[in-house]
Amino acid sequence: MHGAPHLVGDVMSRTVAAVGRDATFKEIVRLMRDRRVSALPVLAGEGRVVGVVSEADLLPKEEFRDSDPDRYTQLRRLSDLAKAGAVTAGELMTSPALTVRAGATLAQAARTMAQAKVRRLPVVDDVGLLRGIVSRADLLKVFLRDDEDIAQEVREMVPRLFPAPVSSARVAVRDGVLTLSGHIGDRSLIPVAARRIRAVEGVVDVTFDLSGHPRRS
Numbered sequence: 500m501h502g503a504p505h506l507v508g509d510v511m512s513r514t515v516a517a518v519g520r521d522a523t524f525k526e527i528v529r530l531m532r533d534r535r536v537s538a539l540p541v542l543a544g545e546g547r548v549v550g551v552v553s554e555a556d557l558l559p560k561e562e563f564r565d566s567d568p569d570r571y572t573q574l575r576r577l578s579d580l581a582k583a584g585a586v587t588a589g590e591l592m593t594s595p596a597l598t599v600r601a602g603a604t605l606a607q608a609a610r611t612m613a614q615a616k617v618r619r620l621p622v623v624d625d626v627g628l629l630r631g632i633v634s635r636a637d638l639l640k641v642f643l644r645d646d647e648d649i650a651q652e653v654r655e656m657v658p659r660l661f662p663a664p665v666s667s668a669r670v671a672v673r674d675g676v677l678t679l680s681g682h683i684g685d686r687s688l689i690p691v692a693a694r695r696i697r698a699v700e701g702v703v704d705v706t707f708d709l710s711g712h713p714r715r716s
Contacts, residue, residue: 505700507608508601510640511622511631517542518552520589524560527552527588540621540629541592547627550592553617557591559583598623601630605638605700612638644701646672652699653677660692661685668709675703682710 516534518527518541530539531554538553559582585591599608599620608620612635622631650672657668661683668681677696683689689707696705 505605505641506601507599507603507605507622507633508631510605510637511601511633512637513631515540515621515629515632517629518588519543520549520587520592522588524557524586524591527591528557536619538617538619539588540596540632541588541594542629546629548596548598548621548623548629550588550594551596551621552588552592556582556593560585596621598627599633600624605641606698608633609638641700642675642703644675646675649675649677649699649701653679653696656695656699660695661688672702675701676706677702677704678706678708680708686710 516530516536516539518530518539520541520543522530522541527539531537538551540548541550541552543549582591597611597615597617597620599611599622601622601624612618612620619632619634621629622633624630650670653670653672657670657679661668662685668679668683671678671680677699679692679696686709689709693705693707696702
């Protein structure tokens with residue numbers, strides 16, 4: 500999809516390890532180890548995501564295994580203490596699950612992950628059924644985009660970024676760093692152009708070597 504934002508559906512993993520509400524603590528730990536993941540969607544019915552169980556949900560059992568927490572700790576960490584006594588995914592999971600749609604942009608997914616401080620998001624359809632999973636590593640795949648593909652997209656943008664007269668504006672990309680050089684009619688448009696170009700999928704940075712005239716009122 501040349502010129503269009505990459506979407507979560509373009510990079511997500513469609514084969515997903517998941518568990519049901521009744522999965523036991525030990526089954527969860529074993530599946531995480533075998534699949535080398537740090538979190539698992541919890542499913543109900545025909546595959547609706549009702550929660551997520553992560554390593555963070557499991558650790559309280561080890562943390563409080565040989566301790567007798569004081570009253571202050573009991574009040575402050577009530578949720579963790581409850582999870583320390585949990586034995587199934589339904590008891591351990593964080594619910595409702597934080598999810599994303601396949602049609603979300605990579606930027607939207609990245610913001611959700613950053614704000615929630617999670618490493619991956621289940622991808623669901625309109626009724627909440629599991630369709631895949633997207634991780635931080637999946638979101639970074641966009642930076643593997645071919646340099647010439649990035650350059651061609653920006654070349655097509657140049658006439659819209661710098662209205663006529665535009666002459667000899669050249670686009671080059673190396674390792675994701677884009678350089679725009681040449682002559683333009685109005686250098687005051689450069690800051691806006693920089694924002695637009697940085698939004699192009701795969702662009703690592705933008706540099707300008709442009710000559711031109713300031714806009715006249």
